[in-house]
Amino acid sequence: MKTKTGVFAVLSALFLASGTAGAQMMGGMMGEGHGMMGGPMAEMVGPGFAGACSADLGNLGLSPDAQKSLEEKRFELRKKTIRGTADLQVLKLELAHLLENRAFALPTAEKIVGEMSQKEGELHSAHLAFLQHLASMLSNDQ
Numbered sequence: 313m314k315t316k317t318g319v320f321a322v323l324s325a326l327f328l329a330s331g332t333a334g335a336q337m338m339g340g341m342m343g344e345g346h347g348m349m350g351g352p353m354a355e356m357v358g359p360g361f362a363g364a365c366s367a368d369l370g371n372l373g374l375s376p377d378a379q380k381s382l383e384e385k386r387f388e389l390r391k392k393t394i395r396g397t398a399d400l401q402v403l404k405l406e407l408a409h410l411l412e413n414r415a416f417a418l419p420t421a422e423k424i425v426g427e428m429s430q431k432e433g434e435l436h437s438a439h440l441a442f443l444q445h446l447a448s449m450l451s452n453d454q
Contacts, residue, residue: 372454382446389442396435403428 374382407424410416 372450374449374454378449382449385442385445389438392438393435396431396438400428400431400435403431 370379372379403424407421407428410421410424
């Protein structure tokens with residue numbers, strides 16, 4: 313009985329941590345006004361550069377073609393972010409529903425937690441790819 317309680321506590325902690333991280337990362341997209349990279353993602357890549365995901369790209373001095381290309385990349389990132397956030401919310405809901413039963417199936421819970429981690433990683437990677445693309449287009453002065 314102690315083992316089930318311990319596993320339940322660990323899974324609950326993982327569940328809360330993943331939900332919080334996803335919500336923090338996506339805070340701006342969900343209406344908190346911090347841009348697409350609020351929370352830990354902004355801290356990871358740096359405060360100035362991270363704002364590029366939601367900044368006015370017209371101030372960078374890019375050519376019209378480069379600016380259009382970057383706007384398209386940012387649009388695709390926004391779509392991916394919205395979809396990923398929705399997927400994370402559904403996974404969180406599924407896990408919460410599963411954990412309502414004290415005799416939940418541990419393999420099912422572990423699978424959901426793994427899917428949540430994978431989805432969060434995909435979102436971080438998408439943001440980093442956008443930032444790398446942006447950096448490749450900018451000179452040191454920009």
